[in-house]
Amino acid sequence: MELPIASKNLIKFCEERDHGSVFAPDDIAWRRYLEPCFAISFETWSQLLGARNQAGNNFDFEMALVGSTNAPNAICGFDGGTNYILLYHSLPVCLLEFFSRLLCSTPILSDCGDKDPNDKRKKFSSPLGFAIASGEVAIGSMDEVISVFGSCSRERRDMALRLYYFAMQFVIEHEMGHAVAGHGQFAAEELCLPEINESEFRARSDSSTSNKIYAFLEERADYGSYFTIINYPVLRYVQTDHQEQPHERKAIIEEVKLKILAGASLAVFWMLCDVMEANGDVTAHEVWNDHPSSVARAISFCTTPIIAAQNKLSKAVSDIVEQGVYAAWDELFKLAGTSGLFRPFLQLRQLDLHESVYAGRELERSEAEAILRKLERYKYRS
Amino acid sequence: MSKDSDVFLEVGEFLRKQEFGARMPSRAELTERGRKWLESRRREICQIITHERLMTALKGDTPEEEQIRIIADLLAAHTLGVPPFVLARAIVTLGSHWFCGN
Numbered sequence: 001m002e003l004p005i006a007s008k009n010l011i012k013f014c015e016e017r018d019h020g021s022v023f024a025p026d027d028i029a030w031r032r033y034l035e036p037c038f039a040i041s042f043e044t045w046s047q048l049l050g051a052r053n054q055a056g057n058n059f060d061f062e063m064a065l066v067g068s069t070n071a072p073n074a075i076c077g078f079d080g081g082t083n084y085i086l087l088y089h090s091l092p093v094c095l096l097e098f099f100s101r102l103l104c105s106t107p108i109l110s111d112c113g114d115k116d117p118n119d120k121r122k123k124f125s126s127p128l129g130f131a132i133a134s135g136e137v138a139i140g141s142m143d144e145v146i147s148v149f150g151s152c153s154r155e156r157r158d159m160a161l162r163l164y165y166f167a168m169q170f171v172i173e174h175e176m177g178h179a180v181a182g183h184g185q186f187a188a189e190e191l192c193l194p195e196i197n198e199s200e201f202r203a204r205s206d207s208s209t210s211n212k213i214y215a216f217l218e219e220r221a222d223y224g225s226y227f228t229i230i231n232y233p234v235l236r237y238v239q240t241d242h243q244e245q246p247h248e249r250k251a252i253i254e255e256v257k258l259k260i261l262a263g264a265s266l267a268v269f270w271m272l273c274d275v276m277e278a279n280g281d282v283t284a285h286e287v288w289n290d291h292p293s294s295v296a297r298a299i300s301f302c303t304t305p306i307i308a309a310q311n312k313l314s315k316a317v318s319d320i321v322e323q324g325v326y327a328a329w330d331e332l333f334k335l336a337g338t339s340g341l342f343r344p345f346l347q348l349r350q351l352d353l354h355e356s357v358y359a360g361r362e363l364e365r366s367e368a369e370a371i372l373r374k375l376e377r378y379k380y381r382s
Numbered sequence: 383m384s385k386d387s388d389v390f391l392e393v394g395e396f397l398r399k400q401e402f403g404a405r406m407p408s409r410a411e412l413t414e415r416g417r418k419w420l421e422s423r424r425r426e427i428c429q430i431i432t433h434e435r436l437m438t439a440l441k442g443d444t445p446e447e448e449q450i451r452i453i454a455d456l457l458a459a460h461t462l463g464v465p466p467f468v469l470a471r472a473i474v475t476l477g478s479h480w481f482c483g484n
Binding site: 210270 | 396397399400401402403404405406407408411414415418419422
């Protein structure tokens with residue numbers, strides 16, 4: 001995949017909506033740190049370009065990296081019939097630091113690589129992922145992020161990079177999930193019409209209902225990302241006409257485990273963002289607004305891929321997904337014992353998990369079904 | 383929060399509802415987004431309502447809700463991307479100088 005060239009409309013969209021300026025990374029940064037993250041979504045969904053939805057729009061999208069002073073984020077905007085997938089430049093930088101330090105300073109994946117005594121000397125006062133953003137450390141390139149924050153063990157540095165790729169793929173695929181499901185057009189046409197009158201606007205903006213609808217759409221986008229990044233490669237593996245070898249099966253289970261760990265760790269990064277923005281309030285990551293809480297998203301990463309595989313795919317696929325997911329749980333429980341950041345994952349052991357994490361915060365089933373029926377008009381199909 | 387910040391935030395929240403993010407932006411980000419958006423549209427808005435009509439609408443003895451209604455009516459025929467009454471509230475709160483001053 002070549003670095004996408006931004007259209008004038010995309011540049012205008014970014015400027016008008018305060019998403020910063022589109023910028024092109026240098027060739028090394030693109031090839032090593034960004035192209036592997038963008039490519040899956042770009043190649044998968046380019047095949048859908050031009051597909052028409054029932055609401056009369058032809059599927060179109062553009063992707064770009066933007067230099068934004070806002071906190072790390074990614075955006076799916078919709079304007080003039082085109083979906084714009086924007087990645088704030090701070091996100092890859094912060095996530096690469098986050099995963100480099102995670103592999104350097106915690107016992108995550110302790111069987112990966114040799115322990116290097118020099119790793120213990122790398123100490124920073126900022127939370128994982130925020131040493132650069134807070135100004136504690138200045139870096140000049142993505143390569144430098146790894147050399148400053150990464151483990152001295154080559155295997156653990158490579159593992160950090162692999163988890164970073166998976167986490168970034170989840171983020172980009174989450175935004176593509178909004179685009180492919182037509183959420184932007186749905187929001188523009190049904191949720192926030194600029195010409196509606198004040199009383200209708202107030203009624204629609206009633207924070208609890210409006211936020212639940214948006215949070216529901218966010219959950220759908222997360223669900224799409226689990227499917228594309230975790231379940232679909234397993235499905236392809238199972239469908240491949242080959243004699244299954246034990247080592248191949250082991251490798252695909254290991255890959256599922258690493259993807260779940262990357263996704264769960266990404267949710268931990270979002271939790272840290274919540275707490276930092278709330279000036280250290282450690283309950284901030286439990287707050288639902290127009291997104292599910294970061295804790296709920298973390299838990300969903302560890303449970304929903306299994307449910308999705310069981311409901312939609314064959315037993316052969318769901319068996320592999322289950323084994324990978326449970327291997328990731330073991331790793332997360334070990335981490336929860338040593339790092340407070342990962343303690344919320346202990347909730348996975350609770351029998352009343354759904355009650356404690358989601359109940360009362362989501363749309364009623366009938367409301368969710370009504371939204372899904374409306375969304376059918378906006379969905380693009382090949 | 384000042385009244386100015388509140389109207390910037392309301393505009394920022396409306397803009398935010400037209401798109402999706404990997405996570406919810408902070409109030410500070412939304413406030414800044416609303417402020418920048420209003421600044422970028424200042425000239426266009428001022429051309430629509432004109433300084434004279436704005437001064438008439440914002441006369442001291444007109445109740446604030448009535449001022450908002452008059453300005454919203456002036457904006458209603460134009461597609462600006464944000465509901466007219468949200469913009470009108472911003473104009474009344476921020477004042478004619480902010481929008482049409484030099």
